């Protein structure tokens with residue numbers, strides 16, 4: 390039986406730290422509101438919003454270099470790239486091909502995944518299937534985002550813009566038949582597209598043009614179309630319902646219980662959501678990893694950044710049972726349960 394084992398992991402964020410106080414100079418907000426409602430104290434934004442070098446693919450490249458080093462592999466050993474992001478460098482092509490070029494990989498396949506906050510969980514599920522089917526041996530799975538260039542930093546956007554941060558996380562998922570290596574034990578993925586408008590960015594989408602209007606005609610585009618919009622309360626309520634469902638599904642399909650779990654890493658959307666779920670499952674603090682306080686919500690990058698930090702800090706050890714779960718725009722949600 391072929392196992393899908395994590396051989397390497399790494400993360401990277403832009404140097405520039407933006408505190409809640411920094412944001413309060415741009416809009417009517419304050420540290421107390423942001424901390425109380427979300428748990429976030431700071432996030433990383435690239436220095437210049439219009440920087441054309443520190444792009445999503447670049448952040449992914451830096452994280453991938455670390456993951457390759459840990460796996461003791463080179464870019465030539467990678468058979469396939471799966472790149473999850475909602476903030477790609479180009480409208481098309483996806484960022485996967487840019488990463489292939491930056492790393493100097495062979496002309497391997499590069500698949501972009503567009504599942505927002507659940508993007509990394511979806512990407513890992515696909516990578517697991519490719520490995521289990523023996524199609525590929527070493528897959529680079531990335532979640533990366535540059536949110537800072539596309540947020541509304543005026544009062545109108547404060548409900549959304551204080552939440553998001555830039556960053557990237559990368560995992561090398563490799564085929565193994567070694568007894569001592571870990572494995573992905575179960576995955577699940579879900580969607581409910583009727584709620585697409587509850588958390589989305591509309592522009593440039595084919596639904597939002599009309600016959601006498603080209604895609605790029607700035608004067609006819611409204612702020613509500615170019616910036617992300619979120620019905621926060623609505624999303625929150627669905628998140629706290631779907632998280633427990635997908636977690637239970639992942640554990641049950643692997644024949645495990647919540648007591649078997651060594652570490653739970655929720656998508657870092659809001660500390661209150663993570664705490665709600667932790668309480669529901671009665672999980673002790675040492676079995677839950679959160680770092681939203683430092684990075685904000687980095688959507689597809691949040692789980693691999695958290696996983697990378699948890700491993701780096703020794704919070705996850707070899708053979709530990711780890712559950713990754715996410716919920717977000719789409720709506721989409723899902724989980725990956727693995728033995729490290």
Ligand code: UT7
Nearest residue numbers: 418419422426506547548551621622624625628658659717
């Ligand atoms: O990652 C993808 C999935 N995303 C999520 O899971 C996010 C889920 N939702 C949330 O995390 C929360 O709904 C938010 C953190 C986004 C918002 O928290 P909330 O407790 O739901 O606040 P609210 O939107 O109900 O706003 C409460 C008040 C409003 O004022 P009024 O109408 O009560 O006077 C807002 O205008 O807070 C105001 N407000 C702010 N005040 C200061 C909204 N944003 C801010 C802000 N600073 N940044």
